[in-house]
Structure formats: C-alpha cells, structure tokens
Amino acid sequence: MSNADWMQRDLRHVWHPCTQMKDHEQLPLVPIRRGQGLWLEDFDGKRYLDGISSWWVNLFGHANPELNAALSQQADTLEHVILAGFTHQAIIELSERLVALAPPGLEKCFYADNGSSGIEVALKMSLHAWRNLNKPEKTRFIALENSYHGETIGALGVTDIPLFSETYKPMLQAPLRAPSPDASLRREGETCADVARRAMAGMEQLLQDHAHEVAAVIVEPLIQGAAGMRMYNPIYLTLLREACDRHGVHLIADEIAVGFGRTGTFFACEQANISPDFLVLSKGLTAGYLPMSVVMTSNVIYDIFYDRYETLRGFLHSHSYTGNALAARVALASLDIFARDDVIVANQARSLAMAQALAPLHDHPHIHHIRQTGMVAAFDLVRDKANGTPYDWRERRGLAVFQAALKRGLLLRPIGNVVYFMPPYIITAEQIRWMVATAVEAINEALAAPASDSAELGPSIA
Numbered sequence: 001m002s003n004a005d006w007m008q009r010d011l012r013h014v015w016h017p018c019t020q021m022k023d024h025e026q027l028p029l030v031p032i033r034r035g036q037g038l039w040l041e042d043f044d045g046k047r048y049l050d051g052i053s054s055w056w057v058n059l060f061g062h063a064n065p066e067l068n069a070a071l072s073q074q075a076d077t078l079e080h081v082i083l084a085g086f087t088h089q090a091i092i093e094l095s096e097r098l099v100a101l102a103p104p105g106l107e108k109c110f111y112a113d114n115g116s117s118g119i120e121v122a123l124k125m126s127l128h129a130w131r132n133l134n135k136p137e138k139t140r141f142i143a144l145e146n147s148y149h150g151e152t153i154g155a156l157g158v159t160d161i162p163l164f165s166e167t168y169k170p171m172l173q174a175p176l177r178a179p180s181p182d183a184s185l186r187r188e189g190e191t192c193a194d195v196a197r198r199a200m201a202g203m204e205q206l207l208q209d210h211a212h213e214v215a216a217v218i219v220e221p222l223i224q225g226a227a228g229m230r231m232y233n234p235i236y237l238t239l240l241r242e243a244c245d246r247h248g249v250h251l252i253a254d255e256i257a258v259g260f261g262r263t264g265t266f267f268a269c270e271q272a273n274i275s276p277d278f279l280v281l282s283k284g285l286t287a288g289y290l291p292m293s294v295v296m297t298s299n300v301i302y303d304i305f306y307d308r309y310e311t312l313r314g315f316l317h318s319h320s321y322t323g324n325a326l327a328a329r330v331a332l333a334s335l336d337i338f339a340r341d342d343v344i345v346a347n348q349a350r351s352l353a354m355a356q357a358l359a360p361l362h363d364h365p366h367i368h369h370i371r372q373t374g375m376v377a378a379f380d381l382v383r384d385k386a387n388g389t390p391y392d393w394r395e396r397r398g399l400a401v402f403q404a405a406l407k408r409g410l411l412l413r414p415i416g417n418v419v420y421f422m423p424p425y426i427i428t429a430e431q432i433r434w435m436v437a438t439a440v441e442a443i444n445e446a447l448a449a450p451a452s453d454s455a456e457l458g459p460s461i462a
C-alpha cells in the first residue's frame with residue numbers, strides 16, 4: 001500500500017493531535033513504515049531525517065538495536081505490574097540511577113505516564129504538602145509568560161499559549177504570571193543576564209505580594225520550548241531558587257523537554273547550580289520509546305506526607321501504568337548508553353557543529369535571532385530584518401518551510417515563524433551540515449512563494 005492508501009484509511013478513524021483535521025484536505029499526512037537511526041521512511045520509500053527527535057523525545061535514534069534488545073528481554077520477563085503494594089527490579093534500579101544523576105537532595109521518585117500527568121503530580125504534591133503543613137491557603141501557582149507545561153487541566157492552567165488554553169479557560173485555574181526572562185527581549189545595551197535580572201524583579205514583586213497564597217513557582221529551565229525555543233540565562237534560575245527559599249514557596253522545574261542532555265548538561269538546573277523542590281522529567285526519560293514521566297522530590301517533601309494514622313496525608317494520586325516495567329527498562333538501557341558513550345561530552349562536538357553550520361545564516365536577510373543552548377538551536381523568520389518585522393502568522397511561512405523541508409527529506413516542525421533543530425544524539429557533523437543546508441534551501445523556497453498559497457489555513461502550531 002502507498003502513502004496515499006494509508007492516508008485514506010487513516011483519515012477514516014484517526015483523529016490526530018494538535019491538528020485542525022480539515023488541513024489534511026490540502027496537506028498530505030506522512031504515513032511512516034519504519035524508523036532506523038536518524039531516519040524515518042514512508043510507504044513510498046522516501047526517507048526523512050528526524051530533525052526534531054519526533055516531538056523532542058528521541059535520543060538515540062529510531063529502532064535502536066540496544067534499546068530494542070532491553071525492551072524485548074523485559075517483555076519476556078515482566079511487562080507490567082501494579083505499582084501500589086508491588087514493585088519490580090527495573091523501577092528500583094531506575095530510581096537509584098535517577099537519584100544518583102539528579103541535582104543534590106532529590107531522593108524520591110514518583111512516576112506517571114507522560115509529561116502533562118507529571119506536571120499534575122508536581123502541582124498536586126506541592127499544594128498537598130502545604131495543606132499537610134497547615135497552610136491550606138497556599139493553593140496558587142506562579143508561572144512565566146510564554147510558558148508551556150502540557151495540556152491536561154492543571155498543566156494547561158499554568159501554560160501561557162492562548163492557542164492551546166483560551167478555549168478551555170472556564171476549566172482552568174488562572175495562575176499568577178511573571179515576566180519571561182527570554183533573552184530575545186533584551187533592550188538596547190542589555191545582556192542576557194540583564195534581561196534575566198529584570199524579569200526576576202517582576203517575579204520578586206509577585207512573591208512579595210502573594211507568597212502567602214502561593215504553593216509553587218513553575219518554570220521550564222533555560223528554554224521555553226513550545227513558545228518558540230525562547231532561551232534564557234541560568235542566572236535567572238539561581239536567583240529564582242534563592243527567592244523561592246526566602247518567600248517559602250516551592251520551585252517546580254519542568255525539565256520534560258530539556259532534561260537528558262538537551263541543554264548541554266544532563267539536567268538544565270545544573271547550569272544554575274540549583275536543586276528544585278520538584279524536578280519533572282519525561283520525553284527523553286525513555287529515549288523516545290514509551291510514555292513515562294517522573295517527579296523527583298526531596299525527603300523533606302516526602303516526610304510531610306509520611307503519617308501513621310492519616311491516609312489522607314498520603315499522596316493518593318495514581319495512574320494504571322505507573323512505573324511500567326517496559327518503560328523503566330528502556331530508560332535504564334538509555335542511561336547505560338549515556339554512561340558508556342560519555343554522551344554529554346560527545347554532544348559538545350555536535351553542539352559546536354550545529355553552531356558552525358548556523359554561523360553563515362547570520363547574513364541571511366530573513367533569519368533573525370539565531371540562538372542555541374546545547375543541542376537545541378533556533379531562529380526566527382522575519383520579513384524585514386532591519387526592524388525585526390515578523391511575518392504575519394496568517395501567511396503560515398513555518399508550514400511552508402515544513403512542506404519544503406519534507407520534500408527534501410528533512411523533518412522540521414517550525415513553531416509559527418520559529419525554525420528549530422533538536423536532533424537525536426547520534427547525528428554526525430556531516431549530517432548536521434546537511435540538515436542546516438537543507439533547511440536553508442527549504443526556507444528560501446518557502447519565503448519566495450506567494451503568501452496566498454497557504455493563507456486559507458489556520459495558524460501553524462507546535
């Protein structure tokens with residue numbers, strides 16, 4: 001069967017995520033037959049380099065033989081067991097390994113099924129901890145402008161991307177919003193650290209006014225991903241940790257997207273030398289194989305729930321697949337690769353190759369704000385670079401780039417006018433050069449086309 005056949009069958013019964021389904025009257029779906037390493041292959045035999053790690057999850061390539069072997073061995077032994085009242089070897093070993101890798105003081109691991117449900121756990125745990133401490137008034141959260149924390153109700157509440165949250169506003173608890181430390185907001189003469197300090201002043205004011213009713217501050221450390229790879233200086237996190245301590249408010253670090261080496265260190269928080277009260281991990285946790293998330297916290301928080309007499313002081317949250325053995329086993333195999341291949345160090349050469357490939361783009365008339373943190377690089381497409389005038393979202397230039405790149409065998413998924421690269425950690429310097437050069441060709445084609453080509457479609461989304 002061809003791509004077209006599979007697409008026709010798909011559209012009868014499959015409702016796709018983050019998609020206005022009517023778009024597929026014009027935009028072909030890409031049915032993938034198999035994946036191998038960096039490459040995805042469709043049913044017409046065309047191959048695509050996965051430049052976005054399939055929504056930021058894949059670390060060591062598709063159908064990785066080592067991960068496959070670990071998975072199949074685990075499947076032959078134990079695929080899953082209820083984690084309430086029972087336990088198993090993979091989850092014990094994974095928890096030990098994560099605690100050894102995490103910033104100091106994070107000693108307990110609570111598992112959930114995906115990023116958003118991990119965020120729900122962190123929010124609930126923070127609120128519940130304050131309740132157990134006889135501070136039931138601490139029920140609010142502070143989140144940053146342009147934040148993204150997922151799409152379940154609690155997570156969407158602290159998300160600041162109206163495209164995703166506006167419709168559901170009646171269901172959401174509105175958080176307090178602090179200014180984003182996004183380095184691209186720097187004013188004339190300001191450094192990235194200056195922007196971070198300026199944003200921190202806004203956060204400080206919120207904490208001063210509201211700490212008595214605030215359970216936690218939640219942030220995406222170093223990169224606000226879904227808002228368009230907005231990057232910021234680690235000083236913000238150092239100052240934030242200090243302010244949260246001073247005001248008696250928890251700090252939740254959502255490292256769902258940036259954990260496991262994306263920012264150049266194993267965890268982004270390391271660059272600010274801080275330990276959050278809650279560290280939320282998912283995506284790269286299982287190297288892109290299976291949905292799993294974990295909330296890591298301290299013994300101090302854990303002890304607040306520990307009580308002989310009162311069940312309700314315990315954290316009664318549960319998911320059927322909590323601590324799934326297959327997911328835990330593949331996560332362990334992924335950590336083995338990190339250790340054996342010294343991946344964080346090896347990625348320094350990859351990051352440098354990305355920086356070198358991007359350097360000539362500074363002269364491109366429509367590429368602005370080139371930025372990079374570790375293994376994540378991004379830039380904005382602008383109509384007029386001198387004034388930084390963006391393309392109108394209705395022109396859907398990002399979508400046109402997606403299509404032009406796909407035609408050339410490269411999977412990119414621009415967020416609005418932001419083009420970014422977040423490849424798996426098996427990419428070579430030569431493949432990086434090809435990826436960036438191909439992206440530029442795609443951009444040139446997309447920007448040369450009349451805007452009306454795609455103007456009938458809605459905004460292009462993450």
Ligand SMILES: Cc1ncc(COP(=O)(O)O)c(C=O)c1O
Pocket residue numbers: 114115116117119148149150151220225226254255256257282283
């Ligand atoms: C920072 C961040 N938090 C939370 C999530 C939600 O994770 P999931 O899509 O697994 O629910 C994402 C997903 O992109 C994310 O980037």
